[in-house]
Amino acid sequence: MSTTAILEIEGLSKSFGGVVAVDNCTMTxxxxxxxxxxxxxxxxxxxxxxxxxxxxxxTSGRVRFAGVDVVGKRPDQISRLGMIRTFQTPRExxxxxxxDNVRVGRSDLERESLxxxxxxxxxxxxxxxxxxxxxxxxxxxxxxxxxxxxxxxGLSGGQKRLLEFARIAAxxxxxxxxDEPMGGVxxxxxxxxxxxxxxxxxxxxxxxxxxxxxxxxxKTCDEVVVMDLGSVIAQGRFDELRxxxxxxxxxxxxxxx
Amino acid sequence: MLQYWTAILTEATIxxxxxxxIDMIWGWSGDFDLSAYAYFALGVYMTIIMTVGKAKAPxxxxxxxxxPYLLAVVIAVVVVVAFxxxxxxxxLRNLRDVYFSITTLGAVWAIYYLxxxxxxxxxxxxxxxxxxxxxGGKLSYNAYHYYFFAFCLLVLFLVYxxxxxxSRSPFGRMVRAVRDDERAAAVFGRNVFWTxxxxxxxxxxxxxxxxxxxxxxxxAFNPLDWKPxxxxxxxxxxxxxxRGNPRGVVLxxxxxxxxxxxxxxxxxxxxxxxxxxxxxxQILIGLLIILMxxxxxxxxxxxxxxxxxxxxxxSWRTWFSRSKILPDPRQDDVVAEPASGVES
Amino acid sequence: xxxxxxxxxxxxxxxxxxxxxxxxxxxxxxxSRVVNLAHGxxxxxxxxxxxxxETNFHQxxxxxxxxxxxxxxxxxxxxxxxxxxxxxxxKPLSTLIATLGASLILQNLLLIGFGGxxxxxxxxxxxxxxxxxxxxxxxxxxxxxxxxxxxxxxxxLLQRTLLGKALRAVSQNRELAQVSGIPARRVVMQTWAVxxxxxxxxxxxxxxxxxxxxxxxxxGFLLLSITAAVGGGLGRxxxxxxxxxxxxxxxxxxxxxxxxxxxxxIAFGFLVVMLLIKPNGMFVRGRALTVRA
Numbered sequence: 093m094s095t096t097a098i099l100e101i102e103g104l105s106k107s108f109g110g111v112v113a114v115d116n117c118t119m120t121x122x123x124x125x126x127x128x129x130x131x132x133x134x135x136x137x138x139x140x141x142x143x144x145x146x147x148x149x150x151t152s153g154r155v156r157f158a159g160v161d162v163v164g165k166r167p168d169q170i171s172r173l174g175m176i177r178t179f180q181t182p183r184e185x186x187x188x189x190x191x192d193n194v195r196v197g198r199s200d201l202e203r204e205s206l207x208x209x210x211x212x213x214x215x216x217x218x219x220x221x222x223x224x225x226x227x228x229x230x231x232x233x234x235x236x237x238x239x240x241x242x243x244x245x246g247l248s249g250g251q252k253r254l255l256e257f258a259r260i261a262a263x264x265x266x267x268x269x270x271d272e273p274m275g276g277v278x279x280x281x282x283x284x285x286x287x288x289x290x291x292x293x294x295x296x297x298x299x300x301x302x303x304x305x306x307x308x309x310x311k312t313c314d315e316v317v318v319m320d321l322g323s324v325i326a327q328g329r330f331d332e333l334r335x336x337x338x339x340x341x342x343x344x345x346x347x348x349x
Numbered sequence: 350m351l352q353y354w355t356a357i358l359t360e361a362t363i364x365x366x367x368x369x370x371i372d373m374i375w376g377w378s379g380d381f382d383l384s385a386y387a388y389f390a391l392g393v394y395m396t397i398i399m400t401v402g403k404a405k406a407p408x409x410x411x412x413x414x415x416x417p418y419l420l421a422v423v424i425a426v427v428v429v430v431a432f433x434x435x436x437x438x439x440x441l442r443n444l445r446d447v448y449f450s451i452t453t454l455g456a457v458w459a460i461y462y463l464x465x466x467x468x469x470x471x472x473x474x475x476x477x478x479x480x481x482x483x484x485g486g487k488l489s490y491n492a493y494h495y496y497f498f499a500f501c502l503l504v505l506f507l508v509y510x511x512x513x514x515x516s517r518s519p520f521g522r523m524v525r526a527v528r529d530d531e532r533a534a535a536v537f538g539r540n541v542f543w544t545x546x547x548x549x550x551x552x553x554x555x556x557x558x559x560x561x562x563x564x565x566x567x568x569a570f571n572p573l574d575w576k577p578x579x580x581x582x583x584x585x586x587x588x589x590x591x592r593g594n595p596r597g598v599v600l601x602x603x604x605x606x607x608x609x610x611x612x613x614x615x616x617x618x619x620x621x622x623x624x625x626x627x628x629x630x631q632i633l634i635g636l637l638i639i640l641m642x643x644x645x646x647x648x649x650x651x652x653x654x655x656x657x658x659x660x661x662x663x664s665w666r667t668w669f670s671r672s673k674i675l676p677d678p679r680q681d682d683v684v685a686e687p688a689s690g691v692e693s
Numbered sequence: 694x695x696x697x698x699x700x701x702x703x704x705x706x707x708x709x710x711x712x713x714x715x716x717x718x719x720x721x722x723x724x725s726r727v728v729n730l731a732h733g734x735x736x737x738x739x740x741x742x743x744x745x746x747e748t749n750f751h752q753x754x755x756x757x758x759x760x761x762x763x764x765x766x767x768x769x770x771x772x773x774x775x776x777x778x779x780x781x782x783x784k785p786l787s788t789l790i791a792t793l794g795a796s797l798i799l800q801n802l803l804l805i806g807f808g809g810x811x812x813x814x815x816x817x818x819x820x821x822x823x824x825x826x827x828x829x830x831x832x833x834x835x836x837x838x839x840x841x842x843x844x845x846x847x848x849x850l851l852q853r854t855l856l857g858k859a860l861r862a863v864s865q866n867r868e869l870a871q872v873s874g875i876p877a878r879r880v881v882m883q884t885w886a887v888x889x890x891x892x893x894x895x896x897x898x899x900x901x902x903x904x905x906x907x908x909x910x911x912x913g914f915l916l917l918s919i920t921a922a923v924g925g926g927l928g929r930x931x932x933x934x935x936x937x938x939x940x941x942x943x944x945x946x947x948x949x950x951x952x953x954x955x956x957x958x959i960a961f962g963f964l965v966v967m968l969l970i971k972p973n974g975m976f977v978r979g980r981a982l983t984v985r986a
Contacts, residue, residue: 147532166540167532167535167536168534168535168538168540168541171536171537171538172538176536176537177536178536179532179533183530183532183533183536184530184533185529185530185533187529188525188526188529188654188655189655191656191657192522192526192654193526195519195655196523196526196537200519201538204518204523205520206520206547206551209514209518209519209521210514210518213514216519227657240656240657241657242654243654259537381786381790439965439969443969444972446784446785447728447785448968448972450786450789451728451919451964452964452965452968454730454916455919455920455965456961456965458912458916459957459958459960459961459962463955465954466954466955581793584793624805624808624809628804629801629805631798631800631801632797632801634794635793635795635797635801636798638790638791638793638794638797639791642783642790642791642794643780643791
């Protein structure tokens with residue numbers, strides 16, 4: 093495991109009209125690791141993701157991703173640096189076919205130039221066709237091959253989760269942030285998702301997982317960051333944190349789950 | 350009879366170009382734009398005032414350059430796109446969905462009243478006119494109309510090829526991804542505003558182009574005869590043909606436009622009640638819009654799904670099942686939602 | 694006596710009618726989450742109903758007002774039953790487009806029924822009166838007084854009645870209200886009846902104030918109502934009321950210095966500025982409404 097940091101968050105704060113959601117949050121994510129981000133409800137996990145990925149602007153603090161200061165950048169600019177995040181519900185492009193969802197995920201922005209779409213349409217179509225081989229392998233892997241030509245809106249919840257992973261795998265990000273990937277997922281599919289996360293790691297992506305399912309976190313993650321009341325209260329290996337008093341307090345003392 | 354059909358088909362052809370433009374904004378990009386009329390009308394105005402001579406009192410208008418027709422159309426399209434770039438920058442920056450529609454509705458009526466009342470620009474509610482002949486007066490009246498129809502058909506065909514090419518390109522795919530879920534599109538590196546903006550300008554440009562064609566066809570334009578409601582027929586046409594499918598849109602424009610003109614021909618329109626025919630026509634358009642939205646929102650030819658190239662056999666049953674309306678569970682966070690309720 | 698005060702006085706009269714119309718519009722949005730583009734036609738129907746009443750039952754101002762109110766109410770209920778409820782599970786944009794279709798239908802039915810030429814009421818305008826710095830006719834004063842009374846009735850309805858309470862609950866969350874035992878469908882229908890009644894009455898007042906009615910008077914008033922509602926706070930009656938007053942004043946003051954023909958242009962400018970600075974309305978606190986990816 094390398095020791096270079098891919099994501100450095102320093103003194104990050106965000107308040108919504110007086111309510112402090114994130115309070116002086118500091119953490120470092122090392123490249124190549126799978127990190128679980130846990131904490132009781134309302135601890136500010138999702139807010140941190142929104143701030144890091146550019147969907148919200150922090151009140152103060154710094155976020156460096158891959159050596160670049162990303163505060164104030166738009167989500168798409170941050171994404172082009174190599175960060176992909178998910179949302180709590182799967183967000184497929186509903187009226188695109190499944191394979192087109194993965195194609196858009198593959199994200200070759202050059203190919204989508206308006207001018208080239210008009211002037212070099214045939215070449216672009218050939219390139220798309222060449223990709224199809226590769227994409228079908230990917231889709232087979234995520235059990236989407238049979239439904240590749242269907243509209244994404246008709247997929248089941250589990251298929252939509254898998255489609256999301258297929259999209260991310262096609263995009264080959266440097267950092268993947270998953271917001272509750274186990275939400276509403278049955279145990280069998282849960283296994284598959286854990287496997288998908290390990291595959292992402294193998295493919296070279298750092299992964300941050302926000303999840304309430306602690307056994308899942310224990311099994312999947314190299315390291316855990318615990319948040320409470322908007323700031324980080326502990327960071328380390330899962331078994332180290334089991335005896336950490338603050339963590340136990342956060343989960344049991346003022347627990348509302 | 351032949352002349353009659355030529356006239357109707359010419360109009361349908363011109364409106365086909367406009368419908369393709371509106372569909373890029375509404376069908377591909379998902380922004381229901383009510384200001385398309387403004388771009389169409391501006392295209393007509395610009396083309397007319399650039400091809401006729403200087404205004405003589407009491408008629409007032411700007412320019413009057415006596416340019417050749419084709420050059421005038423090109424400039425008109427450029428002007429329309431420039432104008433749309435302002436409206437689009439305002440409306441698309443932060444506003445989506447119904448808020449976008451409200452803004453464009455406000456814009457179209459404000460522009461309408463401005464043009465109607467501010468005479469120095471386009472001669473106010475009297476409108477501008479100038480029956481000119483783009484082909485230089487070498488042809489007889491009838492022959493000119495046949496040639497002009499052929500010209501419009503050629504333009505529609507070329508526009509269709511370009512639009513279809515764009516629709517099936519990676520660009521078209523990206524635009525639709527942004528339409529379906531713009532946050533997810535941003536997560537995958539797409540600049541949402543820029544994507545929508547470019548599509549908007551393309552659509553506005555086509556509206557301007559159809560205005561340029563219409564200028565030559567009708568030779569006169571005034572706001573009293575050409576209210577924004579006149580092009581609502583195209584929203585019906587797009588719904589009938591199939592939103593997001595260029596082939597369907599062209600088909601829909603011909604079916605609806607020709608169908609409506611033909612139907613209203615047989616509605617008795619007594620001299621005392623000249624408004625009866627057009628009014629019935631508008632009622633039918635309103636009904637058609639509602640019924641299509643309710644029962645078959647994807648139209649006769651639904652938007653084409655991008656596949657992996659292998660032929661997918663679809664039975665006739667899917668033609669019906671496609672019309673099923675699937676509720677959007679996420680509509681709350683996609684839609685701008687200002688008020689969670691009445692304050693207590 | 695400055696000309697500014699006179700136009701502000703006229704502005705208040707327009708603002709009073711606008712307030713009713715836009716509150717009705719906002720109530721429709723509150724319970725059905727629909728931007729009703731056929732709203733202008735409900736006003737127009739009210740205005741024409743009063744006209745029919747006047748020509749047929751002889752000209753009692755109050756009878757005509759009641760007729761306009763009832764006609765508006767019926768139209769509102771009809772729209773809700775025939776259209777809005779049928780599009781309930783669809784995207785808000787589909788419903789908006791459907792109401793655009795309804796607007797076309799209603800407007801042209803009026804055109805067929807009454808012709809395109811304008812008609813006018815025969816009510817006496819009354820005397821010119823100086824009230825403080827303002828110059829009003831007795832009819833204008835009646836218009837304003839009745840608008841204020843109706844606004845007060847709406848306030849009582851929202852605050853003091855069971856329907857008002859249920860309406861607020863439904864506007865927060867229809868499904869939740871439904872499972873809490875509130876007959877949501879009926880509440881929505883009653884709200885449309887009220888909104889329609891208020892719109893019909895506003896249409897009557899508008900017809901009285903401008904003197905002539907045509908099938909298309911609703912177009913401009915729809916735009917103004919949208920502007921007032923969005924400017925003040927869509928879905929929030931009191932915020933909308935504030936928006937209507939501000940818009941009425943802005944238009945009349947601006948109208949003093951430019952031609953009144955540009956009033957809608959000014960209104961649109963106002964709408965755009967509002968949407969750009971404070972998209973969820975000037976009288977609503979909280980975060981911006983827009984979703985920017």
